[in-house]
Amino acid sequence: MIKLTTQGAILGVIAFVIAGCMPDSSADAPGTSTNSGPDPFAEARAMHDRFITLDTHLDTPVHFSRPGWDIMERHDFFTDRSQVDYPRMVDGGLDGGFWVIYTQQGPRTPEGHAMALDHALMVAMRIREMVARNHEHFELALTADDAQRIVDAGRKVVYMSIENGYPLETDPRLLETFYRLGVRMFGPVHFANNELGDSATDMGGPEWNGLSEAGKAFVAEANRLGMILDASHASDDVFDDLLEYSATPIVLSHSGVRAIYDHPRNRDDERLLRLAEHGGVIQMNAFGAYLRPVPQPPGRATALREMREEFGSLLGMSPERVAAMAERRREIDERYPVDFPDLDDFMAHLLYALELIGVDHVGIGADWDGGGGVEGMWDVAAMPRITKRLIEAGYDEEDLAKIWGGNVLRLLRAAEDHARSVTAEATP
Ligand SMILES: [Zn+2]
CATH class of the missing domain: 3.20.20.140 (Metal-dependent hydrolases)
Structure with missing residues (x-):
């Protein structure tokens, strides 16, 4: 678990954690059966049950x-x-x-x-x-x-x-x-x-x-x-x-x-x-x-730091506030994409x-x-x-x-x- 601290180097790592991009979705993830073809994860999932x-x-x-x-x-x-x-x-x-x-x-x-x-x-x-x-x-x-x-x-x-x-x-x-x-x-x-x-x-x-x-x-x-x-x-x-x-x-x-x-x-x-x-x-x-x-594109770290300063910790955060923070993250990821x-x-x-x-x-x-x-x-x-x-x-x-x-x-x-x-x- 990562939290803010005053140590600059740690902030660097945290900036990265929060910098993790948000891809479109994981719609084909196991458990979300959105297509009708054979389940490519059936064997793996069955094993998990054993x-x-x-x-x-x-x-x-x-x-x-x-x-x-x-x-x-x-x-x-x-x-x-x-x-x-x-x-x-x-x-x-x-x-x-x-x-x-x-x-x-x-x-x-x-x-x-x-x-x-x-x-x-x-x-x-x-x-x-x-x-x-x-x-x-x-x-x-x-x-x-x-x-x-x-x-x-x-x-x-x-x-x-x-x-x-x-x-x-x-x-x-x-x-x-x-x-x-x-x-x-x-x-x-x-x-x-x-x-x-x-x-x-x-x-x-x-x-x-x-x-x-x-x-x-x-x-x-x-x-x-x-x-x-x-x-x-x-x-x-x-x-x-x-x-x-x-x-x-x-x-x-x-x-x-x-x-x-x-x-x-x-x-x-x-x-x-x-x-x-x-x-x-x-x-x-x-x-x-x-x-x-x-590698982080220029501007991303600043945008993320500003987001963190505005929203603070997840601890005690209301659902509306979490959704707003997630939305901000999506905007940042779109504007400053990372590989x-x-x-x-x-x-x-x-x-x-x-x-x-x-x-x-x-x-x-x-x-x-x-x-x-x-x-x-x-x-x-x-x-x-x-x-x-x-x-x-x-x-x-x-x-x-x-x-x-x-x-x-x-x-x-x-x-x-x-x-x-x-x-x-x-x-x-
Ligand atoms: Zn850890």
């Missing part, structure tokens, strides 16, 4: 506080800016995923940390409230085994994750509070450095050259509790430290491949190979700015990673509602397109089942097993 499909980075909770926004209603990305809701999950054959408690990095002061903690607790509550309100269609998942049980019951799977440990400051005991609320994945940093370690994108460069001592204490506590550690926004040094210090395999919940596009949010081959050696998984991101360079990354660009990263480290170590984390989405795949309804491409590339159903959920569930099971073993050791 195994568990999870996306490891759903920023959708950002919409939960929007007045009138209801996850049980169908929305359109081009007018509503959202990419995940129940009807579109059904269309895309998406069983669920890790729903993110994202906190924007703010001032590293007592006041800043207190506000961040309040925010993170509130988002955790909103996720639980969404599940409670829609308990016939969604269920909170707390163990790896829960996923299959929930899918068999015909409901969508809601694991919770933390993106940015900033709200927890330096107190690893707070992690248990969030564990009890349901959190099973923890990413220590976001766009900027914090008390736990360095970010991949802090313009000031490294501060700790890896995890801080507090950061290492969080790793031990996450292991003790049975959470998966997420190195997605971490600097390379923090990635290395997470690999070294975590007792269980780590995840990159929404990242790409640096060999395809040299960007700090992506990982180099050597690190991906080590990730796999340690049993970890990279979940492929569909965030346009990280897939390949996208936005498409499904080919996403697949280049995915197929490269699969070739390099194999089907046991790659999955999907498209950053829905956090800046993800490419031409030809603008919401979760279009996810069978990935499956179709993978089938065309020669991957079979067993491979697809690992990529779509089996791998990340293996990591969660490993985290659970470890937590159980240390608890058993501590109990004579």
Whole structure:
């Protein structure tokens, strides 16, 4: 999830996120049967019904506080800016995923940390409230085994994750509070450095050259509790430290491949190979700015900045205001068009990673509602397109089942097993 901050470099990335162009429509996306010919996605969609499909980075909770926004209603990305809701999950054959408690990095002061903690607790509550309100269609998942049980019951799977440990400051005991609320994945940093370690994108460069001592204490506590550690926004040094210090395999919940596009949010081959050696998984991101360079026409950045200043954050925004903002976006996209990354660009990263480290170590984390989405795949309804491409590339159903959920569930099971073993050791 991307939010405004005062850091110029971050603004650059944000400008790009908001700069993502809006194509005419995704009328032929799976789930929208507007033509009468054979459904080109039928095989892919049918496969989705036969195994568990999870996306490891759903920023959708950002919409939960929007007045009138209801996850049980169908929305359109081009007018509503959202990419995940129940009807579109059904269309895309998406069983669920890790729903993110994202906190924007703010001032590293007592006041800043207190506000961040309040925010993170509130988002955790909103996720639980969404599940409670829609308990016939969604269920909170707390163990790896829960996923299959929930899918068999015909409901969508809601694991919770933390993106940015900033709200927890330096107190690893707070992690248990969030564990009890349901959190099973923890990413220590976001766009900027914090008390736990360095970010991949802090313009000031490294501060700790890896995890801080507090950061290492969080790793031990996450292991003790049975959470998966997420190195997605971490600097390379923090990635290395997470690999070294975590007792269980780590995840990159929404990242790409640096060999395809040299960007700090992506990982180099050597690190991906080590990730796999340690049993970890990279979940492929569909965030346009990280897939390949996208030149911006003159005037676009200014127009987008003015739009942002006028409309502000989506949080608490009325439906009318969202529609007006979406309309402004369409005007800007028409006036200052960009050559936005498409499904080919996403697949280049995915197929490269699969070739390099194999089907046991790659999955999907498209950053829905956090800046993800490419031409030809603008919401979760279009996810069978990935499956179709993978089938065309020669991957079979067993491979697809690992990529779509089996791998990340293996990591969660490993985290659970470890937590159980240390608890058993501590109990004579
Ligand atoms: Zn992110």
